[in-house]
Amino acid sequence: xxxxxxxxxxxxxxxxxxxxxxxxxxxxxxxxxxxxxxxxxxxxxxxxxxxxxxxxxxxxxxxxxxxxxxxxxxxxxxxxxxxxxxxxxxxxxxxxxxxxxxxxxxxxxxxxxxxxxxxxxxxxxxxxxxxxxxxxxxxxxxxxxxxxxxxxxxxxxxxxxxxxxxxxxxxxxxxxxxxxxxxxxxxxxxxxxxxxxxxxxxxxxxxxxxxxxxxxxxxxxxxxxxxxxxxxxxxxxxxxxxxxxxxxxxxxxxxxxxxxxxxxxxxxxxxxxxxxxxxxxxxxxxxxxxxxxxxxxxxxxxxxxxxxxxxxxxxxxxxxxxxxxxxxxxxxxxxxxxxxxxxxxxxxxxxxxxxxxxxxxxxxxxxxxxxxxxxxxxxxxxxxxxxxxxxxxxxxxxxxxxxxxxxxxxxxxxxxxx
Amino acid sequence: xxxxxxxxxxxxxxxxxxxxxxxxxxxxxxxxxxxxxxxxxxxxxxxxxxxxxxxxxxxxxxxxxxxxxxxxxxxxxxxxxxxxxxxxxxxxxxxxxxxxxxxxxxxxxxxxxxxxxxxxxxxxxxxxxxxxxxxxxxxxxxxxxxxxxxxxxxxxxxxxxxxxxxxxxxxxxxxxxxxxxxxxxxxxxxxxxxxxxxxxxxxxxxxxxxxxxxxxxxxxxxxxxxxxxxxxxxxxxxxxxxxxxxxxxxxxxxxxxxxxxxxxxxxxxxxxxxxxxxxxxxxxxxxxxxxxxxxxxxxxxxxxxxxxxxxx
Numbered sequence: 170x171x172x173x174x175x176x177x178x179x180x181x182x183x184x185x186x187x188x189x190x191x192x193x194x195x196x197x198x199x200x201x202x203x204x205x206x207x208x209x210x211x212x213x214x215x216x217x218x219x220x221x222x223x224x225x226x227x228x229x230x231x232x233x234x235x236x237x238x239x240x241x242x243x244x245x246x247x248x249x250x251x252x253x254x255x256x257x258x259x260x261x262x263x264x265x266x267x268x269x270x271x272x273x274x275x276x277x278x279x280x281x282x283x284x285x286x287x288x289x290x291x292x293x294x295x296x297x298x299x300x301x302x303x304x305x306x307x308x309x310x311x312x313x314x315x316x317x318x319x320x321x322x323x324x325x326x327x328x329x330x331x332x333x334x335x336x337x338x339x340x341x342x343x344x345x346x347x348x349x350x351x352x353x354x355x356x357x358x359x360x361x362x363x364x365x366x367x368x369x370x371x372x373x374x375x376x377x378x379x380x381x382x383x384x385x386x387x388x389x390x391x392x393x394x395x396x397x398x399x400x401x402x403x404x405x406x407x408x409x410x411x412x413x414x415x416x417x418x419x420x421x422x423x424x425x426x427x428x429x430x431x432x433x434x435x436x437x438x439x440x441x442x443x444x445x446x447x448x449x450x451x452x453x454x455x456x457x458x459x460x461x462x463x464x465x466x467x468x469x470x471x472x473x474x475x476x477x478x479x480x481x482x483x484x485x486x487x488x489x490x491x492x493x494x495x496x497x498x499x500x501x502x503x504x505x506x507x508x509x510x511x512x513x514x515x516x517x518x519x520x521x522x523x524x525x526x527x528x529x530x531x532x533x534x535x536x537x538x539x540x541x542x543x544x545x546x547x548x549x550x551x552x553x554x555x556x557x558x559x560x561x562x563x564x565x566x567x568x569x570x571x572x573x574x575x576x577x578x579x580x581x582x583x584x585x586x587x
Numbered sequence: 588x589x590x591x592x593x594x595x596x597x598x599x600x601x602x603x604x605x606x607x608x609x610x611x612x613x614x615x616x617x618x619x620x621x622x623x624x625x626x627x628x629x630x631x632x633x634x635x636x637x638x639x640x641x642x643x644x645x646x647x648x649x650x651x652x653x654x655x656x657x658x659x660x661x662x663x664x665x666x667x668x669x670x671x672x673x674x675x676x677x678x679x680x681x682x683x684x685x686x687x688x689x690x691x692x693x694x695x696x697x698x699x700x701x702x703x704x705x706x707x708x709x710x711x712x713x714x715x716x717x718x719x720x721x722x723x724x725x726x727x728x729x730x731x732x733x734x735x736x737x738x739x740x741x742x743x744x745x746x747x748x749x750x751x752x753x754x755x756x757x758x759x760x761x762x763x764x765x766x767x768x769x770x771x772x773x774x775x776x777x778x779x780x781x782x783x784x785x786x787x788x789x790x791x792x793x794x795x796x797x798x799x800x801x802x803x804x805x806x807x808x809x810x811x812x813x814x815x816x817x818x819x820x821x822x823x824x825x826x827x828x829x830x831x832x833x834x835x836x837x838x839x840x841x842x843x844x845x846x847x848x849x850x851x852x853x854x855x856x857x858x859x860x861x862x863x864x865x866x867x868x869x870x871x872x873x874x875x876x877x878x879x880x881x882x883x884x885x886x887x888x889x890x891x892x893x894x895x896x897x898x899x
Contacts, residue, residue: 249862249865252865253862253867256647256650256651256867259651260650260651260652260653273865274865277647277865277866278647280646280647280648281647281648281650281651282648282651282652283651366843366845367842367843367844367845367846368843368863369864369865411736411737412736412737412752412754412757412758413735413736413737413738413756413757414757415754415756415757415845415846416731416756416757416842416843416845416846425737425738428738547647547866549865550864550865550866551864551866553864553865554863554864554866558847558848561845561846561847562846562847564757564846565754565757565758565759565845565846565847565849566758566759567759567846567847567849568847576670580670
């Protein structure tokens with residue numbers, strides 16, 4: 170009687186152990202503490218899941234590891250995912266050695282205390298355009314080095330403009346742009362597409378108009394801000410812009426432009442390669458400000474950052490890897506791969522020499538502003554969320570532009586405590 | 588029986604059982620251990636962490652350093668006072684109730700229809716399962732293309748029959764309707780399968796008897812099918828409720844809860860707070876998540892209660 174029972178007890182225990190062992194093994198492998206992993210392996214996070222190991226970018230990362238005599242374990246992931254994972258990794262003390270971070274997230278991660286200052290990590294920031302570096306600078310300390318910059322401009326479809334007899338060079342302010350949209354509409358084509366989605370992309374796309382009107386992020390319900398949102402709202406009401414902009418991401422907005430029906434699209438440097446493939450002639454002009462001239466556009470693009478390590482001895486090799494990625498010679502290739510504008514004037518010259526069409530983008534980047542610059546830092550994400558909410562409310566007709574922005578300003582003020 | 592004999596007898600009886608007892612208790616625990624460990628690791632601990640998250644005042648810095656100050660119910664207060672709370676709660680209730688009622692009615696109608704076993708009925712029934720088999724990202728993206736204001740096939744059809752364009756995903760009046768429609772479509776197969784198997788369990792004799800008594804189709808449905816399906820109905824509705832309450836991906840892919848907060852439910856709001864912006868609000872996000880759990884739990888208990896009353 171007792172023998173089978175004991176046997177059963179033993180079996181139960183064995184079963185429990187065998188069931189749980191693989192679990193433990195799994196979790197061991199998955200959490201693989203990055204900083205305490207083998208000294209010869211350096212972990213590397215970037216937000217470019219579109220590039221696999223065999224892509225030029227993937228190969229460059231591997232090569233830079235080899236040059237520093239270490240193996241690089243590269244983990245690409247979605248950009249918002251990356252910021253969240255970085256916070257979690259910071260909490261569990263297994264941050265990667267190198268991390269490419271979207272520039273508006275740099276100040277948040279720096280505030281969280283998980284990024285090393287560029288100076289402490291041995292990264293040089295000389296020669297980098299100030300406005301680009303500012304996008305990742307907190308209290309005069311840059312937290313990383315920009316790998317490249319991108320920004321927004323207006324793509325236009327040459328055929329559609331020709332049909333409507335619109336000269337793109339004459340589009341220099343809001344009035345001439347709206348007039349051009351009316352003519353395009355009258356000629357039977359569609360006006361302009363952009364992205365006003367419920368995320369950072371929506372704010373990113375609204376900023377050129379917002380800043381172009383003279384508004385500031387500290388005061389998002391100013392008359393200038395209201396005029397910018399009213400411009401968008403009027404375009405929707407007149408049918409110059411499709412209603413789908415409210416849910417468009419920048420990618421779906423581009424897809425609308427790629428149908429060939431639209432005269433203009435507000436989109437980024439990174440679409441250049443797709444523009445070549447669109448099958449129609451295109452051009453690029455700066456986004457106009459309200460009165461005249463180009464509007465300030467937001468700086469896009471990632472920073473190469475060095476997360477804080479408990480083992481400071483690792484920084485030396487990390488610095489080698491980062492410098493390999495951003496040294497003058499490699500930077501040109503890297504930014505060509507990413508379809509970005511280089512952050513240094515010298516490499517920009519080379520880029521324009523290779524492709525004259527990039528001049529418009531180099532100018533746009535030179536005029537670009539960091540979203541977290543001007544002391545915004547970690548207030549920016551809060552203000553931005555309120556701003557895209559207001560844009561959504563106004564464009565969908567739930568509130569007037571003025572009421573929407575007033576509510577947004579109030580919410581932003583109570584949440585940032587300013 | 589001599590009085591002295593009794594204790595001796597029990598003693599004699601008890602002695603060999605003691606190690607026996609201990610051993611069998613050990614055996615019992617050994618068998619329970621995997622389950623208890625599993626529950627503790629994957630249910631109790633996350634739940635505890637979520638409650639803890641919702642009771643602390645997290646900033647990005649204190650999250651990383653794990654030293655957020657205890658804030659009591661402050662996050663809950665913040666959530667209740669937020670302008671999004673009212674609409675999110677209302678949308679959650681509308682979304683959940685409309686979805687499960689429509690899913691149940693359509694699922695039941697289809698189940699009754701397929702219960703008659705005509706030719707090709709098995710094939711057709713299998714086809715109705717497609718929404719269930721597709722990954723949600725595929726069906727949600729397809730729905731959002733179909734409902735696109737400019738290029739969507741739904742608006743194309745509306746225009747073809749002389750109707751007006753409807754901004755399904757981009758107007759505050761329609762966005763909730765759009766996600767409810769998509770969610771109903773996704774939930775029908777589940778209702779169909781469960782109710783169909785419930786129907787199979789109703790003995791054919793009952794229908795014969797009803798027919799002999801002169802019951803028509805409608806009467807035999809109302810007086811035989813429907814009452815006998817009641818237990819199956821109860822579990823279908825409860826499971827449907829819990830599933831629908833926490834639907835997140837479908838809404839997020841189609842509208843992100845927008846425009847504004849017009850299709851925001853508690854589930855999407857919780858995600859929006861925790862992960863939707865560059866500056867995460869883990870505390871309030873966890874608080875909203877806990878509210879959802881409490882609502883689901885309340886309905887679960889209600890179900891158990893009514894079931895007990897039915898059985899008694």
